[in-house]
Amino acid sequence: MRYFISALGLAGMIGLAHAAPPPAKSVAFAPPPFSAMPGQAFGAEVKLGENIFRHTTVYAKGIIGNDLNCSNCHLDAGRLAGSAPMWGAYPAYPAYRAKNKKVNNFGMRLQGCFAYSENGKVPALDSETIIALEAYSFWLSTGAPTGATLAGRGYPKLATPPKPATYAAGEAVYKANCSICHGADGQGQYAHGQTVFPALWGAKSFNWGAGMGSIKNAAEFVHANMPYGAVGTLSVQQAWDVAQFIDSQDRPQDPRFVGSVAGTRAKFHNNKFSMYGETVNGHLLGASK
Ligand code: HEC
Ligand code: HEC
Incomplete structure (x- = not known):
């Protein structure tokens, strides 16, 4: 699968989790296959991040306050385009977020999903949980340019409903x-x-x-x-x-x-x-x- 990257970075700058308007300039990007995961200490951290992401109820037990795994909302363990993939997010931070009215780095963005989507405690920025999730997302973004808006980031835009929803x-x-x-x-x-x-x-x-x-x-x-x-x-x-x-x-x-x-x-x-x-x-x- 190949994804396209916009050179504009507009959605990234304004901090939205939505794809930018049709890319003016685009280059191809594909996240590495799981089989390409590195070895050694760094690879172990990437693997731990993948485990936390897929099996959050096990690997972040005691931190989270519900029964949701990250991958329940970010499909294919954060790889699927149009499902707020981690390779779309990682290169887009630091970014301003209207939600907390400040520039957030990627770790702070992860903390947000712990606080709300996982109804949990917020792990410290230098905790193993956050560092492992950063390592995993960094690895999924291998070769992606920083500051660009990757098509497939966030969710696809959806037209307003023909009739008011009920x-x-x-x-x-x-x-x-x-x-x-x-x-x-x-x-x-x-x-x-x-x-x-x-x-x-x-x-x-x-x-x-x-x-x-x-x-x-x-x-x-x-x-x-x-x-x-x-x-x-x-x-x-x-x-x-x-x-x-x-x-x-x-x-x-x-x-x-x-x-x-x-x-x-x-x-x-x-x-x-x-x-x-x-x-x-x-x-x-x-x-x-
Ligand atoms: C209940 C569904 C849900 C769960 C569970 C969830 N997320 Fe999210 N996540 C979202 C939604 C929805 C957004 C986009 C939010 C927005 O636009 O305000 C998002 C956004 C993100 C972003 C920013 C994406 C971007 O492109 O800027 C990251 C990073 C992220 N989540 C990581 C995680 C991690 C790590 C976990 C597990 C600890 C997790 N999420 C669990 C729903 C979820
Ligand atoms: C065939 C089973 C199946 C059907 C039918 C299905 N879902 Fe899901 N849904 C899932 C699975 C599985 C996940 C988690 C994805 C994963 O872990 O890979 C999920 C995740 C979700 C999530 C994000 C996680 C959460 O708990 O908030 C929402 C929202 C959701 N589904 C809504 C819907 C809606 C609305 C429909 C009907 C239009 C629907 N689903 C139909 C299986 C299903």
Whole structure:
């Protein structure tokens, strides 16, 4: 597989996890195959990073607070284009992030996914967990230019839905296309203590501060990557509807909670893509724990 790199780096500069506009100038890039993983001490660190990424519930047990592996959202262990691949991210940092209003290096960006997507503790920048994930991502980016925007970074852009997304339409899409794997109750499926199909809401899933909690991110991810094994079968409308449905379910509290749901909504969720602080089916989202 070959990916193309834009010389513009626009999306990287403004810190979005989305592909840049059509590349003006592009060069081919492909991440190395797993068989090319180096040996020695550095190779051991890369391998540890891959293990943490694939089996986060085992290798980062005690750090994370849910049952999600990094690779549940960054598919093919962070290699798949259009699934926020690590080779697309690594060369794009340091970058300014509106989320914490400062320039973040790559390690700080990893810390963000621990805090929100993994609902966990934040490992120190010089911890083995962060260094191993950096080594793995650095290795996946072998040969990629720094500061360029790699096509395939983040999620593909998705058109706005023809009709406003609704919970009811999303529920129907979910029942027909998703519940067989993720469960009627969205709690996922497990075997021998390992996550087989990840939870989409509730205590085992990402918290209210996570990127996937944005209906826009979820719609883009789902349209490009789900249903697993049947990508391309959902219409744009269906992807927005099902994202609306998933992100209207309750999940662990935003760790930035300021003491009230209304206050937390005003400070961190004051946009049309977050359901935090909205009432759905008589339930105030964000009010549980
Ligand atoms: C629940 C799904 C989910 C899980 C689990 C998850 N992430 Fe993410 N991650 C996302 C989303 C969504 C984004 C894009 C967020 C945005 O645009 O705000 C993202 C973005 C990133 C980025 C930046 C990508 C870029 O192009 O700038 C990195 C790096 C990253 N994640 C690493 C990790 C690591 C490492 C783990 C495991 C410790 C992890 N993620 C777990 C959903 C997830
Ligand atoms: C055939 C089984 C299957 C079906 C059907 C399926 N998924 Fe998934 N889904 C998965 C698997 C497996 C993963 C994790 C990918 C991995 O680890 O490689 C996943 C990951 C996800 C994630 C990111 C992880 C998380 O917990 O948030 C979301 C969101 C998601 N799926 C939504 C959907 C939606 C919405 C549908 C229906 C339109 C759907 N899936 C249909 C198997 C499935």
